[in-house]
Amino acid sequence: MSNTTNYIQKIQTKIHENDPHQPEFLQAVDEFLSTIAPFLEDHPEIEQNDLLSVLTEPERLLQFRVPWQDDQGNWQVNRGYRIQFNSALGPYKGGLRFHPSVNLSILKFLAFEQIFKNALTGLPIGGGKGGSDFDPKGKSDQEIMRFCQSFMLELSKYIGPNLDVPAGDIGVGGREIGYLFGMYKRLRSYDAGVLTGKPLEFWGSLTRTEATGYGVVYFVKHLLADQQKNIEGRKALVSGSGNVAIYAIEKLQELGATVISCSDSNGYIIDENGIDLSLLKEIKEVRRERLTAYVNEKASAQYFEGSLWDKEISAELAFPCATQNEIDEEAAKRLVRNGVSVVAEGANMPASLEAANYFVSNGIYYCPGKAANAGGVAVSALEMSQNAQRLQWTFAEVDARLDGIMKEIYQACYDTAVNYGQKNNFVLGANISGFEKVAKAMLRQGLV
Known part of the structure; x- marks a missing residue:
């Protein structure tokens, strides 16, 4: 067993002993630590300074x-x-x-x-x-x-x-x-700069409402473009019916995909003709009703109780945009069996660790939330910049910046994965690429 493996196991043991009743936090830490060993081996100063102990404790x-x-x-x-x-x-x-x-x-x-x-x-x-x-x-x-x-x-x-x-x-x-x-x-x-996501009347940013949903689609757009492919003509599954899901559906439809699903906490709808976005927005954003109202007004739609990911549905793209751990290992196997080749997380950690590992080990393009859904916080940071300048940029300008940021995030994940000999392992790519920036800053700033 290498020194790096010993160090990672020591950190994991310490965190599990300190926080045994925090399963979601432990899952996030375990997922992160499981991918960064190659980087630690190249940077012994991290173990020498026990940086991981500092990093995993909130300030x-x-x-x-x-x-x-x-x-x-x-x-x-x-x-x-x-x-x-x-x-x-x-x-x-x-x-x-x-x-x-x-x-x-x-x-x-x-x-x-x-x-x-x-x-x-x-x-x-x-x-x-x-x-x-x-x-x-x-x-x-x-x-x-x-x-x-x-x-x-x-x-x-x-x-x-x-x-x-x-x-x-x-x-x-x-x-x-x-x-x-x-x-x-x-x-x-x-x-104005103390909160982001503000209404436009007091210096909110155009595109902020759409940013997370648009961003996760832009990430996939750049992934497919790298293979000389595009989104047009593909069938997509989307879970959730909140802000992220709605605007992921909007951008997918704009780019030519057919989105056939969305969900809420009680169940999900399948509309093989494609989700009627204007009706979905009316129900969820204006009337604030449950999804059952959609099927009452759309004859082509069917409503099912339970989880969308428990159903056998053929599709090429999957966008889990609801909540954490909505896809377990069995659901992951079901998606792969039914033709899904790209899973892009609009929600935070919607795939369990076992599901994520299954996607990666079976050659699925699995795009983890920390990379794929970063568009929301990216535009929040752009809102901070606008507030500091006392300016408000146009929708097109912010949208173009968002698209550019998502392209850079995709490229960083891909290049890092390739650099460590695990092409298309975007979990490793995202974790190491993000961690490298933070680790270098922490080491330069000293023990604080």
């Missing part, structure tokens, strides 16, 4: 209560979090998630992944994440406003345009960002 972990009052006058309380994981490359950057599933493990995994995702963009931003176990579903606008104001009353002490710049995530869209920004302004004075 700051904040947990606080969020008291708020519902419309009936009852007192409520939720937990709020902010994980400021690594600032070697710049201010902490990462979204806020409002969802009942939110806990320390999920946010630590998301923040850890965010470190390398942000590094891959080539922009000066570190990694962080935050949120609450508050559920916006079924709440009135007034209840959401009161919750956001209470949340920001505490969070405002720890963020700033040069310290930590949160954005949106699951359960946090333009409405929530607006309420959060309004409270920050009242507490700390106006500073």
